[in-house]
Amino acid sequence: MSDTVLKIDGLCKHFPIRKGFLGRQTGAVKAVDGVDFHVGRGEIFGLVGESGCGKSTIGRAILRAFDITSGRIVYSPQPHVEIELGTMNEAELRPLRRELQMIFQDPYSSLNPRMTVSEIIGEPLRLNRLMDSAQIPEEVRRLLRDVGLNPSHMNRYPHAFSGGQRQRIGIARALVMKPRFVVADEAVSALDVSVQAQILELLLELKAQYSLSYLFISHDLSVIKYLCTRVGVMYVGKLVEVASRDDLFSRPLHPYTQALISVVPIPNPRMRTRFRLLEGEVANPAAPPSGCYFHPRCPFAKEICRDTEPALRNVVAQGDDEHMVACHFAGEVGV
Ligand SMILES: Nc1ncnc2c1ncn2[C@@H]1O[C@H](COP(=O)(O)OP(=O)(O)OP(=O)(O)O)[C@@H](O)[C@H]1O
Ligand code: SF4
Ligand SMILES: [Mg+2]
Structure with missing residues (x-):
């Protein structure tokens, strides 16, 4: 095999x-x-x-x-x-x-509405102490670019994004741990x-x-x-x-x-x-x-x-x- x-x-x-x-x-x-x-x-x-x-x-x-x-x-x-x-x-x-990471169905409920995109994506890095906190914003910008989002929007909240964009944020959050x-x-x-x-095209590119x-x-x-x-x-x-x-x-x-x-x-x-x-x-x-x-x-x-x-x-x-x-x-x- x-x-x-x-x-x-x-x-x-x-x-x-x-x-x-x-x-x-x-x-x-x-x-x-x-x-x-x-x-x-x-x-x-x-x-x-x-x-x-x-x-x-x-x-x-x-x-x-x-x-x-x-x-x-x-x-x-x-x-x-x-x-x-x-x-x-x-x-x-x-x-x-x-x-081993998960991408969820519902990009609306899986993102904390009270956190900025930068906080949502950076949180696992902070919690797991995987990176010096000064380096995290640059890592978030890199991930946002990889999933096709504008890094200058990283301080916005999830409600400011469309459904497809929110799913991209969810994907970035799954990828931040390098699964x-x-x-x-x-x-x-x-x-x-x-x-x-x-989104399917993006999943293929990221694979x-x-x-x-x-x-x-x-x-x-x-x-x-x-x-x-x-x-x-x-x-x-x-x-x-x-x-x-x-x-x-x-x-x-x-x-x-x-x-x-x-x-x-x-x-x-x-x-x-x-x-x-x-x-x-x-x-x-x-x-x-x-x-x-x-x-x-x-x-x-x-x-x-x-x-x-x-x-x-x-x-x-x-x-x-x-x-x-x-x-x-x-x-x-x-x-
Ligand atoms: N925590 C749970 N407690 C009891 N039963 C559960 C639990 N989670 C799932 N089930 C039952 O297990 C079966 C399989 O559910 P599952 O969610 O895996 O199906 P699915 O194929 O993902 O369905 P869907 O396409 O609707 O998402 C269903 O009968 C469901 O009701
Ligand atoms: S019921 Fe249909 S699917 Fe099931 S074994 Fe018989 S022929 Fe095959
Ligand atoms: Mg299911």
């Missing part, structure tokens, strides 16, 4: 459901339930799926925003160095937190389409300039298609398909992926009729169906689909390419 910056193995995050005065646990939301994937160094790995399928939970698990239920999160800052983040305590995680790995969770979803394109790798989370397949090199499709806490971007979009093999792609506007009307729209409700991660979780919505479901959960398996017989699909009939059913 090529150089990997992050490897996720059997990741589970179950949130307890508590009821009553004593808060007794009566069940669990299996937000992420046995997920495996890797992100190559310098790669943009996209995670896509409907609302509630567990995308953000994976991003937050990687940043260790909480204790995970089980599994491994192996971070490799350099080739041949492996650090297991999943079992670390807070003191062990602290020096690594700089290297190696960035989780971008719905980073452009709150922005107008024209502004989205500019090269700062030697970054990204986990790019989005419910929007067109954004994923534009930016990502490989893509994982999630359904109810599990990955159902993982492939290179080109493979996934030209030859989606899981009926769920096929249905998702059918919802994306496809310019060619002949292509459009080959796909059917996604119907039915997403399964509840606290009480998922038996067998293949997608079977109640799948037009190709057979007896085995109701009883037996399909494993995520590589359907490419030869070569280095991987096209992983969790469907009993991958390649036999669908379009």
